[in-house]
Amino acid sequence: MPWGNPGEHHDFEPQRHDDGCIEVIGFTMTSLAALQVGGHGERLCQCRQVILTTSKAIPMQVDGEPCKLAASCIHISLRNQANMVQKTKRRNSMPLLNE
Numbered sequence: 001m002p003w004g005n006p007g008e009h010h011d012f013e014p015q016r017h018d019d020g021c022i023e024v025i026g027f028t029m030t031s032l033a034a035l036q037v038g039g040h041g042e043r044l045c046q047c048r049q050v051i052l053t054t055s056k057a058i059p060m061q062v063d064g065e066p067c068k069l070a071a072s073c074i075h076i077s078l079r080n081q082a083n084m085v086q087k088t089k090r091r092n093s094m095p096l097l098n099e
Contacts, residue, residue: 003040012046020078021046049077 003015003023015023025041035041052074059068 003043012043015046018081020048020081022048022050022076022078024050024052049075051075 003025012023013019013021015021023046024044026044027035027041031039031041033039054069054071054074057068057070059066061067
């Protein structure tokens with residue numbers, strides 16, 4: 001959970017997929033490595049749109065793909081949202097026997 005646990009910070013709302021907000025998270029090389037063992041990044045903001053301005057080339061990840069981005073101004077906003085289908089969880093109870 002890159003955003004961290006919901007109860008850790010009271011400045012931010014818990015992340016939800018249906019709230020229309022974008023969670024912006026910053027990582028250092030150390031916190032990125034710690035992500036593999038349950039760590040999380042630095043919460044920067046929760047917003048509907050964001051403009052990120054960089055002054056030098058930075059490594060980043062967009063939609064799961066790594067890339068190196070030159071100094072630039074990045075505008076990010078929610079365009080639309082698709083409904084997702086999720087498999088129901090299997091119950092672990094014992095089946096009832098027919099009498």
